[in-house]
Amino acid sequence: xxxxxxxxxxxxxxxxxxxxxxxxxxxxxxxxxxxxxxxxxxxxxxxxxxxxxxxxxxxxxxxxxxxxxxxxxxxxxxxxxxxxxxxxxxxxxxxxxxxxxxxxxxxxxxxxxxxxxxxxxxxxxxxxxxxxxxxxxxxxxxxxxxxxxxxxxxxxxxxx
Numbered sequence: 001x002x003x004x005x006x007x008x009x010x011x012x013x014x015x016x017x018x019x020x021x022x023x024x025x026x027x028x029x030x031x032x033x034x035x036x037x038x039x040x041x042x043x044x045x046x047x048x049x050x051x052x053x054x055x056x057x058x059x060x061x062x063x064x065x066x067x068x069x070x071x072x073x074x075x076x077x078x079x080x081x082x083x084x085x086x087x088x089x090x091x092x093x094x095x096x097x098x099x100x101x102x103x104x105x106x107x108x109x110x111x112x113x114x115x116x117x118x119x120x121x122x123x124x125x126x127x128x129x130x131x132x133x134x135x136x137x138x139x140x141x142x143x144x145x146x147x148x149x150x151x152x153x154x155x156x157x158x159x160x
Contacts, residue, residue: 001082004043006034006052009066012074014096018088018144023099035061046078075151080158086148090135095128102126102135110134 005013007027016023024043031052038045038061045063047053056063064081068074079086093102105127111119113134126135 001084002041002043004034004038004041004045006045006047006049008048009046009074011071012046012066012078015071015075015147016078017094017096017099019084019086020089020092020094021084022094025099031055035059038062044082072147072150072154075148076154076158079151080155086152086155088144088148090124090126090137093126093135095131095133095135097133098128098131100128100130103129105134 002022003016003024005016005023005025007029010025010027013023013025024037024041029037031049034045034047034052035056037043038056039059043062045052045056045061046066047056047063048066050065053063053065064078066074066077068077075086078084090102091104094100095102103126105125107119107123107125110125110127114125114136118136118138122136122138124136127133128135
């Protein structure tokens with residue numbers, strides 16, 4: 001399953017990539033270009049623009065109109081509609097910045113790429129093969145899991 005997110009869904013794009021989904025994103029493409037890319041690359045167009053959603057549907061472009069007002073609500077409705085898990089597996093995650101698959105890297109290979117404190121307190125690291133960004137389950141991980149847990153709970157209460 002591949003997605004194309006319109007310019008209103010940058011934050012959601014990062015969440016979906018962390019969950020392992022291939023999500024193309026651009027705030028520079030106009031509506032016609034979005035529909036062309038979605039159709040050509042067989043991506044599901046995600047949008048908060050009702051007019052774009054209606055135009056896409058009329059042109060046989062698979063699209064989903066995202067109505068949630070919060071990231072929790074948006075993640076919940078997408079997981080419900082497309083049947084995916086709201087659990088991050090970093091071995092299957094994509095870079096939130098550039099959409100490339102992450103690679104688990106030995107700690108000793110990133111010693112000079114993260115702060116000394118981070119290197120001392122964490123053992124598991126992932127690196128983006130394209131942009132070089134380094135990731136780890138840091139202090140922010142509890143907030144990430146809280147968001148995903150809330151989305152999962154909402155998914156259950158909405159009949160998934």
